[in-house]
Amino acid sequence: MTRPVRIAQLSCGPEYSGIQHEIDEAARQVGGEIFYPDVALKDIHRDFAKFGLDVKSPDLKLTIARAMALVEGRVEADAVFIATCFRCAEAAIVRNELRRYINEHSRLPVVSYSFTERTTSGTLLTRMEALTTIARRRALLARETQNGLTLGVDSGSATTKAIVMRDDQIIGTGWQPTTEVLKSAHEVIAHALAEAGVTRDEIQAVGTTGYGRFLVGKEIKADLIQEELTVNSKGAVYLANRQHGPATVIDIGGMDNKAISVMDGIPGVFTMGGICAGASGRFLEMTAKRLGVEITELGPLSMKGFGGRVSMNSYCIVFGTQSLVNALAAGSTREDVAAAACHSVAEQVYEQQLQEVDIKEPVIMVGGTSLIEGLVFAMGELLQTKIVVPPYSQYIGAVGSALLASGFIKDD
């Protein structure tokens, strides 16, 4: 039996919020085991003073001492989970500084999480799965080339994608909106196989990712079923040809966003979350619909406009759309409105999510929204960098799955 991945929990508040059992359960489901690094009271006094962040909450002092015990090797762990109460400013500072400290001084993968009494258990599970994957599958994640004939399927919340690869080349693609999860998966697989000119029987290994990964993976007998944080990171640096050194991967999805700080293709720090629909691809879909254009036309349209000319009163998907409608009624051009919508999404992700990871160049944008030029432009403006959008960026999860799946080919 495989040893559980030992995940050190550094936290303030989850027990009194009543969610500790959900954290334990999420870890257990992905083969992990939560533990609390054992420190003595005297360690807390010493380490808190040494770290130099003068917080008032004793549990945050304990958290700092535990982080130092991990970094200094006094306590052994495979991964670190940092969790503090949502809306606690003191805890947010500690969470960010400890994440950075552990990342800079150890090889431990870290995920941070802020919670209310209602966890979004799906995203909690994905984070835990990513943590255990990084801890357990470093060798697999180190894979830099795709060998043999493999299939990757990304069953996302908005779209389902499939990729067929042969010896480091993409030879077949399939893409469609997700309706019925299995039906959509079968259809994109059929399309990708037909385009590649191969049959399912010839495929040597299969990988799945995305929200429907377990269901689809079971259905198509996948060799690898893996969450999208590690898979997308791998796919992004592979396609962007930036497999060595640091990189930052941003994936603004239909239902949630991911920001991942990567080193040599392996995620170090990441955040994931639906901040709100106004910061997702869904808002851009609604904007395109209101402007009477296809989503594929929104990017070029927004590049002709200037978002600063449209006043956005809210980030909310409902009231934000209302602002756009008001702007159109007041005579704003469709181009300016499209640009304002892109800027609104980019700004929200920048303000509320990218603060949680250390942005290191190159910044790689992936996922379907990376094809909307206005969004990429707005993000580049905010980050003051040229964003890299690799080829096949909308297929990122499927490419990552096909790449990693080749590690499961029997002769490999």
Add this chain to the structure above:
Amino acid sequence: MAKVFIYPATSLILSDMVARFGHTPLSSATAIRERIQTAGLESPPLQITPEEAKKGLKWAAVEVPAGVRGRMSLYGPMIEACEAAIIINDADLAFGCMGCARTNELIKFLVHQKTIPRLELNYPKNEEEGVKFVAAIKRFLTELGATK
């Protein structure tokens, strides 16, 4: 005899002193151990569920962190029920400790709002202060017994 809320609510020493003088200590009576192997310094002795954080809405608004509200669901009723209070500021962790500074601020504020006998002391830093500290608590509890 009075119901005495103690702060830190986890202080076994304070709790014991209140009981020795015939009063009822309102506390959470969790020992702070030398080695911390639980999630927090004063991990809850009870089975806390997300419902507790909602019950805490009586003392703290929804915008207040869930951990504060969960704690208030335990300490809020104690503060409402107390007839006297002893507050020790800047206590050593080993004396008794409550993990969240924001909850601690709210607890002390709510105790201050009540017109009840209250003793507020700083944690002693040497033996001389320690003797005065114990004497002050003894005097407070004795006088409280005489008035009740």
